[in-house]
Structures are given as C-alpha cells and as structure tokens.
Amino acid sequence: MTTRPRRSVLYMPGSNQRALEKARTLPADSLVLDLEDSVGPEKKVAARDQVMAAVSAGGYGYREIIIRANSLDSEWGEDDIRAIALSGADGLCLPKVENQAQVEAAINLLNDAGAPASMQVWVMIETPLGVTNIQQIASASARITVIAMGTTDLSKELRVTDRIGLLYSLSQCVLAARAYNKEILDGVYLDLHNDQGFTDTCVQGKHLGFDGKTLIHPKQLAAANQVFGPSANDIERAENMIAAWKLAEAEGKGVVVVDGKLVEAMHIDEARRHLARAEKIAAQQTK
Template structure:
C-alpha cells in the first residue's frame, strides 16, 4: 500500500518551490505544467520539471507530473519530454472518456514511458463524472482518479458552501467508480489557505466518504491533511483488537465475536487489516523521511 494522504501541487516554473519540496512531508508531489504555468513559461517549466524528476531528489515521495490536456498546444511536447524520465505518474487534466485514457496510454508508451509510470486521470467536468466508471476501467496504467473540484463547480454553476452539498452527488459517483475498479481516488483542493478550520472539516468529510487523500495548493495544509487521513492510535489499537478477537473466535469454532460492545465478523477484519496496512505504510514513509 502506498499512502496518498497529501498530494501537493507545485508550479513547474518555480525553481525554489521544486527545491523546497524535497523536504516537505507530502506523500505525493504533482509538478505542474498546466494551470500553474503561464503560456510563455511552458517550455522552461517542462525542462525544469523533467530535470527535477530525473534527479531522484524527492526520495520516497510519489512524484507525478501534470501535463497539459489533450488537444492543447503543449500536450504532445509534454508527453515526449516527460515519458522518458519516468515519473511515478502523469496527471492528465480534463479526462472526459475512456478514449482519452487510451490516447494518453498509447502516447506514453510510444514516447518511452516505463510500465511503472501510471496515469492519474483528473475528473473535472459533468461529462467525466457521468463516465467515471468508463474512465476508471479504461487502462491498467490508470491507477488514480483525481477530483478537480474547482473546474467541476464552475461547470455545474455551483456555489462553494461549507459541506459542499452541490458537489456531493459528483463526489459519490466518482468514489463509486474508483472503488468498483479497484483504483485510488483523491479529493480536490481547498482554496482558502488561511482557513485552517474549514480545511480540516473538508479533509474529515473526504475521509468519511472514503477518499484516500486530498490534493493541496499550499505546504501549510500538509500536516493537517496527513493527520486526518492517517489512522489514529485509537484506530490502530481497535483494529488489532478486532483481528485478535476474531482469530480467537475462529479457533473456538465461532464466526462472530463482540469487540467494544459491537459485533465483529470477517468484513470487519478486512477493514481492520487495511487500517493496519495503511498505518504501517505511513510509519515507513515517515520513518524514511526522518532518516534522510
């Protein structure tokens, strides 16, 4: 299991930001060639991002590159430059169909991307939401759905309100599609970097929905995000008790048992094992950062 609690966007043209990211406690970094880069800086940003990926300086952080979208003036050059340096993933904005995924998959392969370079598809239009299952199942190379909630809200003509009621149907459809396809899914960004309380509330909401993590626009959001999407000490202790209790029950010929006043059966053990696996992955990730 690879934790994706915090996925931080970094402007590809900003050399200082790319350098600073080497020490940030993000699970994943998205070096951005799209929205964060002005048209006249695209070529320079592309070279800078490829050099950063090839350096291997980001350690255990999952390192992705967001290329410009299909049909844009920069898409083909982005693919040709990024594929050979082999980032962990290529993030593709405004994916609208399985055909889009197929096109990117073929282009990456033709440009020399290693098999380990995944595709992360951004879902940020009503059409994409309605085709989320088609997108999620389009390719083995596709491993993550990324919600683009800003663009989605714009397309829906929805207001940004606490609790995100206008977006909840779309979030649910995308989550269903990702889980049905066995893929990861990360939530969209929270725009007000000064509103720590609102940001934490949205992280909690996303975790409760079942998202694996959240995309971020500022490093000051990392600590809260990592904490919210990681199992707490109480979660880990409860998971261990669930597994131990059911193992004893099975040894005694029973299929169910009570833990903390609640009935436990095999499906709860599966959940508990996932909690422990995530805890171990997060611990290994953070221990690796401390050791460098």
C-alpha cells in the same frame, strides 16, 4: 493491502525552481509537479525542461512523483507526455478527462515513447461530462491508479456555490473508484486562511470515502496527513479486532464482539488495511 499512502498530495508549480527544491523536504505523501494550470503559456516549455531536470536529479525520497501534463488538445500536451514517459517519475496526471478515448490516446503516447510498464496514469475529473462518463474512464486501462477530483473547475461548470452541490458528483466518482479498484483523491481547498474549514472539509472527504486530499499549499499538509491517516485509536482498535478474531477462529466462530460491536470477516480485512497503511506511514517517517 499494498496501496501506498496518499493522504496528502501537493501540487507544485513546475515553473518555480525554488518550489521544486523545497518539495524534497515537505511531509507530503505525493507531489504533483504541474505543467498545466499554474504555468503561463510563455513558460510552458521551460517549465517542462525544469521539471524533467528536477526529477532526474532526484532527492525526493519516499515521495511519489507525478507530473501533470497539459491537455492533449493544447499545443504542449503531446510533447509533455512524451517527456514524462522517460522522466523517471512515478506517473502522469491527465487534466480534464472526459471520456475513454482521451485516456487511450494518452496511454498510446506513453507506450510509443517507451514508458515503463510501472508508470501510472492519474485521471482528473473536472467537468460534468467527466463525471457522467466516470465508469468508462475508470475502467479504461490498468495503468490508471488514481482518480483526482478537480472540484474548482467542476464547481464552476456546475454553477454551484457550496460544496453540498458537489456531493452527487463526488459520490459517483467514489463509487467508480471502488468498482474498478482505484484510489480517489478529494479536490483542493482554496481558502488558506480558514484552517478549521480545511480540516472540516478533510473530515467530510474521508466520510465520503476519499483516500486523501489534493493540496495547494504546504501549510495544509499536517491536517491532511492527520485526518486521512489511521489515528492511534484506529490502530489500537484494529489490533484488538484482529486479536479477538484469531481467538474466535480457533474456537470455530465466524463472528466476534469487540467493544460491544459485532465484527465479521469484512471488518478484519479493513482492520488489516489500516495496520498496513500505518506501517507504511511509519516507514516513510524514518526515511
């Protein structure tokens, strides 16, 4: 019930000062300031310094700030994690996680560097081995709050040419997220000229159980926020269900029918979750 909304999670290149500034005004629930894929080798160190300065300067309001480090097997990974530990960001995003040992090594670095207990770890699942080991990865630490799918790399590794080839992997990761009480984010959509295709993929992701969508461009924010947020109908139905449930409880009943559908306690829990998210989203919009 206390989970923050993560409908829209926008990657921003850490080497682009203008993008870091613009991010302060965008309607994204979360921002991933990237030191990895979007930054060339010659700019890695400068990007790290630039991102740390941007986070220190603040001004991002309600937006959750996550920094994606380079992998630990790179020459920049350890220094990235040490810097992130004391950056004031909400969390560290680990790319290409394939086993529990990688998570533990990163968390040991965070702890040794003095990261606050509240600092989250997001794990990116981008390879067949990551999917295969998702149970051990998801259960590796209480610091892990989010599983983020890296569907571009995963598609390449699996040699699939259509999203249907990812469905088994996506569902395996959703199962692990629910088993270990983590949030899970769908991968990016690369075709910036296909708005309908993007929306359709968001809808499919929501049906598969994802909590939100990772994004590569601000133009994708509105659709992601709409699809992954509670609709007006969702809110109205949730309110009706809870009202009917209270009447049923007063009469000593354990079930109730709302709009012709049977409602039990588990449905009320979900209705309350919808309303809690709607309240947090509404609160964000006033900031």
